[in-house]
Amino acid sequence: MMQQVVTGVILGLGYGLAASGLALIFGVMRVINFAQGEFYMLGALGLLIFATFGLPTWAAILLAVAAVGLLGALLFRWLILDVVDDEIAGLMITYGISLLVVSLVLEFRGATPEPLPRLAEGVFRFGGNAVPMLLTIAGAVAVAAILGLHSFLTRSGMGLMIRAAASNRMGAEVSGVPFARTQIVTFGLGAALAGLAGALLGPQAFFTSEMGAPILAKSFAVVVLGGLGSARGAFVAGIALGVLEALAVGYAPGGWQGLVAYILLIASILIAFSRVEFARWWRRRGIGRVAAKVSA
Amino acid sequence: MSAQTTPRDRAARVGASLSLPAVYVLVTIAIVAFGSPFSAQLSLNLTVFALLALSLHIIVGMLGEVSFGHGAFLGSAGYVLAIAMDRFDYSFGLAAVLAVLAVGAFAAVFGCVGARIHHVQFAMLTFAMNGAAVIVASNARGVTNGEIGITVGRPDWLTSSSLPIIGAVAFGVCYFAISVLRRSTWGRTAAAVRENEPLSESLGVKPWKYRHALITLSGVFAAVAGVLFSANLRIVGPSSVGFYYSSVGLLLVVVGGRSHPAGAVIGAAFFVALPELLRETSSTVQIAIFATVLILSIKYLPLGLHGVWQNLTGRVRASAARPQRLVN
Numbered sequence: 001m002m003q004q005v006v007t008g009v010i011l012g013l014g015y016g017l018a019a020s021g022l023a024l025i026f027g028v029m030r031v032i033n034f035a036q037g038e039f040y041m042l043g044a045l046g047l048l049i050f051a052t053f054g055l056p057t058w059a060a061i062l063l064a065v066a067a068v069g070l071l072g073a074l075l076f077r078w079l080i081l082d083v084v085d086d087e088i089a090g091l092m093i094t095y096g097i098s099l100l101v102v103s104l105v106l107e108f109r110g111a112t113p114e115p116l117p118r119l120a121e122g123v124f125r126f127g128g129n130a131v132p133m134l135l136t137i138a139g140a141v142a143v144a145a146i147l148g149l150h151s152f153l154t155r156s157g158m159g160l161m162i163r164a165a166a167s168n169r170m171g172a173e174v175s176g177v178p179f180a181r182t183q184i185v186t187f188g189l190g191a192a193l194a195g196l197a198g199a200l201l202g203p204q205a206f207f208t209s210e211m212g213a214p215i216l217a218k219s220f221a222v223v224v225l226g227g228l229g230s231a232r233g234a235f236v237a238g239i240a241l242g243v244l245e246a247l248a249v250g251y252a253p254g255g256w257q258g259l260v261a262y263i264l265l266i267a268s269i270l271i272a273f274s275r276v277e278f279a280r281w282w283r284r285r286g287i288g289r290v291a292a293k294v295s296a
Numbered sequence: 297m298s299a300q301t302t303p304r305d306r307a308a309r310v311g312a313s314l315s316l317p318a319v320y321v322l323v324t325i326a327i328v329a330f331g332s333p334f335s336a337q338l339s340l341n342l343t344v345f346a347l348l349a350l351s352l353h354i355i356v357g358m359l360g361e362v363s364f365g366h367g368a369f370l371g372s373a374g375y376v377l378a379i380a381m382d383r384f385d386y387s388f389g390l391a392a393v394l395a396v397l398a399v400g401a402f403a404a405v406f407g408c409v410g411a412r413i414h415h416v417q418f419a420m421l422t423f424a425m426n427g428a429a430v431i432v433a434s435n436a437r438g439v440t441n442g443e444i445g446i447t448v449g450r451p452d453w454l455t456s457s458s459l460p461i462i463g464a465v466a467f468g469v470c471y472f473a474i475s476v477l478r479r480s481t482w483g484r485t486a487a488a489v490r491e492n493e494p495l496s497e498s499l500g501v502k503p504w505k506y507r508h509a510l511i512t513l514s515g516v517f518a519a520v521a522g523v524l525f526s527a528n529l530r531i532v533g534p535s536s537v538g539f540y541y542s543s544v545g546l547l548l549v550v551v552g553g554r555s556h557p558a559g560a561v562i563g564a565a566f567f568v569a570l571p572e573l574l575r576e577t578s579s580t581v582q583i584a585i586f587a588t589v590l591i592l593s594i595k596y597l598p599l600g601l602h603g604v605w606q607n608l609t610g611r612v613r614a615s616a617a618r619p620q621r622l623v624n
Contacts, residue, residue, distance in 0.1 A: 026416070032416055032419060032420075079591055079595060082595060083594055083595060083598070086598070087362075087415060088356060088360075088362050088550070088554070089550075089594050089598060091362055091419065092362075092546065092547075092550050092590065092594055093590075093591055093594045093595070095543065095546075095590075096547075096587045096588075096590035096591040096594065097587075097591065099543075099583060099584075099586070099587035099590070100584055100587035100588060100591065102583075103580045103581070103583040103584040103587060104584055106580050107578070107580045107581060107584065217423070217424075217427055220420055220423060220424075221424075224416075224417075224420055228416060253435075254435075255431065255434060255435040256431065256435055258427075258431050259428060259431045259432075261427075262424045262427040262428040262431070263428070265420060265421075265423075265424040265427075266421065266424045266425070266428070269409075269413065269417050269420060269421050269424070270409065272417070273409055273412060273413055273417070276412075277412065
């Protein structure tokens with residue numbers, strides 16, 4: 001039980017890392033990035049490619065993350081920036097990018113799963129719990145990354161602009177925030193965060209062109225549960241999802257475990273929905289009562 | 297437009313709504329009668345995708361939302377059809393009616409929540425619904441037979457030449473219904489709800505009733521598409537429920553044009569024609585080409601292929617321009 005919770009928390013840190021990029025992008029652009037799962041996959045692919053050049057694994061991860069971030073920023077500049085104000089078009093174009101990336105990777109690398117270089121082997125033991133070393137390092141890097149993201153957003157000039165753009169677009173533009181550049185940086189940063197998650201968590205399993213799809217569904221659940229657009233909320237929600245999934249392993253047979261993320265997603269939308277509807281119902285009743293008192 | 301509608305206006309409206317479905321049915325009959333079995337098969341594929349796209353047109357064009365869950369409606373109609381025939385020995389006709397009714401009821405239940413949520417929440421809820429449906433379809437082996445799926449038997453009267461014609465007639469009826477609805481007072485009110493919900497609510501309209509009816513109608517259309525689809529394939533499996541068909545439907549609407557139901561037909565025709573034009577290339581390359589077309593058409597043709605047609609004939613209206621979102 002304790003063992004599952006510990007594994008879940010560490011896995012959840014990885015989910016939070018993948019989802020924080022999605023939350024960041026949604027916060028500024030108000031667009032759901034359907035290609036986020038593909039940036040995760042490209043992070044793992046980058047690790048695979050750079051490692052074949054004989055680089056040490058950690059250097060390959062760093063290069064992969066930088067490459068994915070750059071690719072994300074360029075894709076955004078070329079394709080998404082012009083249509084991002086139209087919600088349906090913005091969503092569909094990221095979906096098109098996701099489709100294109102998956103089919104290109106499948107065409108050039110084939111469908112055979114490939115093993116990824118691992119940063120570390122063995123298990124990490126503490127207090128009677130054993131967690132794979134790889135996961136432990138991934139969790140630690142995820143914590144470092146979120147702290148880094150937090151200080152970037154709060155201390156740097158660009159971070160200030162991103163926060164301004166997210167909280168009030170018109171106010172930010174009036175105050176001279178270069179909105180297009182802020183969006184490009186945000187998208188690149190969001191892509192890089194997903195790429196980092198892919199390079200860290202990907203080596204748990206094999207590389208395939210389709211490894212991004214389950215992560216996308218989990219990121220959606222995490223982002224909606226954590227409050228749309230909040231990177232910090234995404235981290236907390238990521239841990240919640242990780243723990244729930246780890247606990248579900250004990251109760252649900254094989255194929256059903258994927259349902260956890262979807263149930264969480266549906267439940268968090270229903271909770272938000274019923275809160276709004278309940279408040280509305282209550283307001284009507286409240287007004288009705290006041291009116292009755294006045295007329296009496 | 298004058299405030300009063302005369303019977304003549306109404307007759308003109310019905311006539312205009314009838315032209316495309318009538319031509320569609322006649323062309324299909326001509327293809328089945330004079331064309332090869334292969335072209336009859338192609339026209340059936342076109343009908344299935346056109347119906348799916350029409351169902352998504354209701355969501356994207358008339359409701360103003362994005363649904364990633366219509367594969368679930370499509371596939372579950374197939375499952376109801378197959379299970380009713382396989383387990384309960386219902387006739388094909390009865391099972392088909394049951395499938396449409398059951399999926400319509402499912403869409404109506406979904407609509408109770410879906411009518412009251414918007415944008416991201418709507419897209420996420422449909423996405424989750426589809427994801428959950430895939431997992432249930434592949435794992436509830438007692439009901440759905442898991443990955444193997446269930447075969448759909450065809451009665452004797454349902455041959456490879458009658459099925460395309462029945463499909464075309466079903467499509468014609470659905471298209472006619474949409475065209476009449478769009479031009480009616482009800483349809484105009486629904487358009488007002490889409491354009492500005494708070495404003496229409498302040499005028500005494502109950503937005504959620506319109507949204508709920510549109511979602512239910514969209515589910516019914518997707519169910520009709522699903523019945524034809526599984527009768528065509530003769531099998532339903534987890535892949536019929538999958539995200540593939542949800543996203544294909546969305547793609548057809550966006551590439552074809554979302555401001556008019558004819559865009560759905562144009563998108564479907566494009567989607568059915570493309571693999572035939574590129575028969576030499578692998579399916580992966582075809583998907584890559586289709587994704588490129590999608591990206592370019594969103595970037596350069598915001599109104600889709602139908603918008604190109606409207607531009608050429610000078611019929612583009614101010615209201616059909618790209619919907620710009622207001623600041624935050």
